[in-house]
Amino acid sequence: xxxxFKRSQKSIAGDEKRNIPDGVWTKCPSCAExxxxxxxxxxxxxxxxxxxxxxxxxxxxxxxxxDEGSFDEFDINLVSGDPLNFKDSxxxxxxxxxxxxKTGRNDAVITGLGSIxxxxxxFSVMDFNFIGGSMxxxxxxxxxxxxxxxxxxxxxxxIVSCSGGARMMEGILSLxxxxxxxxxxxxxxxxxxxxxxxxxxPTTAGVMASYASLGDIIIAEPKALxxxxxxxxxxxxxxxxxxxxxxxxxxxxxHGFLDAIVSRPELKESIARLLRxxxxxESDRQFPL
Amino acid sequence: xxxxxYLEFEKPIIEIDKKIQQMKDLxxxxxxxxxxxxxxxxxxxxxxxxxxxxxxxxxQRVQLARHPMRPYSFDLVPLVFDDFMExxxxxxxxxxxxxxxxxxxxxGHPVVFVGQQKxxxxxxxxxxxxxxxxxxxxxxxxxLFKLAEKFNRPIIIFVDTPGAYPGIGAEERGQAExxxxxxLEMSVIEVPIIVTIIGEGASGGALGxxxxxxxxxxxxxxxxxxxxxxxxxxxxxxxxxxxxxxxNRIQAAEALKPIPDDLMRLGIIDEIVPEPAGGAHRDYAAxxxxxxxxxxxxxxxxxxxxxxTLLADRLRKYRTLGVVKEL
Numbered sequence: 001x002x003x004x005f006k007r008s009q010k011s012i013a014g015d016e017k018r019n020i021p022d023g024v025w026t027k028c029p030s031c032a033e034x035x036x037x038x039x040x041x042x043x044x045x046x047x048x049x050x051x052x053x054x055x056x057x058x059x060x061x062x063x064x065x066x067d068e069g070s071f072d073e074f075d076i077n078l079v080s081g082d083p084l085n086f087k088d089s090x091x092x093x094x095x096x097x098x099x100x101x102k103t104g105r106n107d108a109v110i111t112g113l114g115s116i117x118x119x120x121x122x123f124s125v126m127d128f129n130f131i132g133g134s135m136x137x138x139x140x141x142x143x144x145x146x147x148x149x150x151x152x153x154x155x156x157x158x159i160v161s162c163s164g165g166a167r168m169m170e171g172i173l174s175l176x177x178x179x180x181x182x183x184x185x186x187x188x189x190x191x192x193x194x195x196x197x198x199x200x201x202p203t204t205a206g207v208m209a210s211y212a213s214l215g216d217i218i219i220a221e222p223k224a225l226x227x228x229x230x231x232x233x234x235x236x237x238x239x240x241x242x243x244x245x246x247x248x249x250x251x252x253x254x255h256g257f258l259d260a261i262v263s264r265p266e267l268k269e270s271i272a273r274l275l276r277x278x279x280x281x282e283s284d285r286q287f288p289l
Numbered sequence: 290x291x292x293x294x295y296l297e298f299e300k301p302i303i304e305i306d307k308k309i310q311q312m313k314d315l316x317x318x319x320x321x322x323x324x325x326x327x328x329x330x331x332x333x334x335x336x337x338x339x340x341x342x343x344x345x346x347x348x349q350r351v352q353l354a355r356h357p358m359r360p361y362s363f364d365l366v367p368l369v370f371d372d373f374m375e376x377x378x379x380x381x382x383x384x385x386x387x388x389x390x391x392x393x394x395x396x397g398h399p400v401v402f403v404g405q406q407k408x409x410x411x412x413x414x415x416x417x418x419x420x421x422x423x424x425x426x427x428x429x430x431x432x433l434f435k436l437a438e439k440f441n442r443p444i445i446i447f448v449d450t451p452g453a454y455p456g457i458g459a460e461e462r463g464q465a466e467x468x469x470x471x472x473l474e475m476s477v478i479e480v481p482i483i484v485t486i487i488g489e490g491a492s493g494g495a496l497g498x499x500x501x502x503x504x505x506x507x508x509x510x511x512x513x514x515x516x517x518x519x520x521x522x523x524x525x526x527x528x529x530x531x532x533x534x535x536x537n538r539i540q541a542a543e544a545l546k547p548i549p550d551d552l553m554r555l556g557i558i559d560e561i562v563p564e565p566a567g568g569a570h571r572d573y574a575a576x577x578x579x580x581x582x583x584x585x586x587x588x589x590x591x592x593x594x595x596x597x598t599l600l601a602d603r604l605r606k607y608r609t610l611g612v613v614k615e616l
Contacts, residue, residue, distance in 0.1 A: 080614075
């Protein structure tokens with residue numbers, strides 16, 4: 001290759017490269033509208049014409065939802081073991097190392113404490129760029145600790161999910177993370193601490209079949225892929241085509257599994273309002289039930 | 290048994306079995322010389338059997354778990370319990386035929402039984418949807434768990450599923466929600482729960498009725514986050530050469546570590562339930578007797594715990610699962 005064809009800087013890897021090109025303009029993959037990056041940035045990467053939500057990095061959700069300067073990240077240094085000694089075309093530790101290099105993060109979720117419009121919360125956001133946002137022991141443990149921070153402090157829990165499901169390379173241990181997180185959510189229920197589950201594109205399989213489905217309130221970004229089984233597996237099983245809009249946020253809402261579909265720019269305000277409806281108020285003290 | 294019901298590695302054992310049977314038939318007609326020969330053959334057969342079974346690969350164990358003659362829930366229920374009365378329906382939508390349950394008596398103790406049920410012949414397999422539940426199956430199971438809790442009955446569960454059903458109706462009715470809800474509720478159900486994987490324990494479909502104070506696996510069963518075929522399809526996509534496809538499945542089974550020894554080592558299960566020589570499909574009654582004894586033993590231990598201890602121990606067990614390191 002001729003030298004000047006090569007990028008001098010490291011390219012943005014994986015999905016970010018596909019979804020967030022670094023030019024001055026880009027085409028909406030949904031409606032083909034030409035959009036300038038500047039206008040997209042202003043609209044938190046939502047197409048002004050068709051409401052298509054580009055995938056944004058996990059850290060962007062922190063900026064979007066959490067009050068500026070209030071976020072305190074926890075358990076940054078938690079990393080995965082290799083309990084199965086798993087190897088396919090690559091050894092699992094090599095896969096982890098590559099994902100760490102690509103994302104600059106140690107696993108597929110960021111957890112911490114922060115405030116949303118002044119309300120203290122335990123906040124978690126999943127990172128799809130890290131092995132498809134898959135849930136292994138680290139994701140399970142960090143979510144478990146995030147729930148425990150809610151329990152200990154009596155503050156609401158907010159989890160933004162984005163995941164293809166359990167991480168195959170940790171086998172049965174990944175499956176057990178569904179049990180670990182859901183068991184702790186049962187305790188949160190008993191203490192009547194609010195939990196808002198926010199679903200983004202995609203949230204499926206093991207994550208959908210555990211904490212993502214267990215919010216007191218469940219909201220989703222528009223047109224996200226949501227479900228248990230992957231669409232390809234379902235199409236194969238039924239031996240036919242899937243109906244249009246199948247497993248979208250709108251489908252999920254229609255069938256009674258979402259409280260609301262919320263566009264990205266309105267996420268913060270919606271979460272804050274929902275929390276205020278659920279949290280104890282002055283009138284609780286005046287008129288205790 | 291028909292020849293088509295033998296797995297490849299069972300064949301040499303079955304051959305000797307047939308010879309023994311022929312000789313026994315002859316011996317009945319009074320030929321005494323045959324007796325020592327029969328004894329020799331039986332010794333040979335036992336040696337061969339323990340040799341073959343001690344060297345089974347993980348993939349071969351998965352095949353045993355799916356053996357066409359493998360005992361299913363309703364084969365074991367009459368042998369394990371004194372009596373059983375089936376209860377139907379989730380009270381919302383339908384009665385899922387792949388998920389069964391009801392009241393039962395275990396050696397005099399009233400319990401609630403829930404299990405997944407596969408079908409044996411073509412018609413039954415379809416009727417039972419191959420042991421793949423829809424959301425209404427998980428909701429039916431939860432209704433029975435709540436019933437058990439209300440009337441203070443221990444819960445005995447048999448897991449045997451190739452997965453929760455991936456279909457349009459299943460998604461419309463919230464397969465993910467149904468499984469998630471069960472996992473959460475089972476974590477805090479205030480009666481003892483004993484789970485046994487009797488055949489296949491595929492992923493969320495198994496976990497949806499798989500939370501318990503004691504989790505056990507029959508010797509020739511498997512339990513994992515995905516089936517070896519599913520894993521193989523993700524890792525190596527579609528492979529046309531059948532030999533290569535088989536090799537991939539073998540490799541996937543090895544990588545996933547889905548057999549009881551693996552899960553015992555990883556601290557996921559509490560007990561491996563031995564099967565009669567050659568596998569549970571060779572002798573249902575013997576398999577059920579072993580299982581019944583262990584169930585009674587576990588139930589006895591769990592019954593002595595007060596509710597708080599029971600729930601605290603259950604939570605601690607699941608809270609600690611996973612392998613992480615701090616940098």
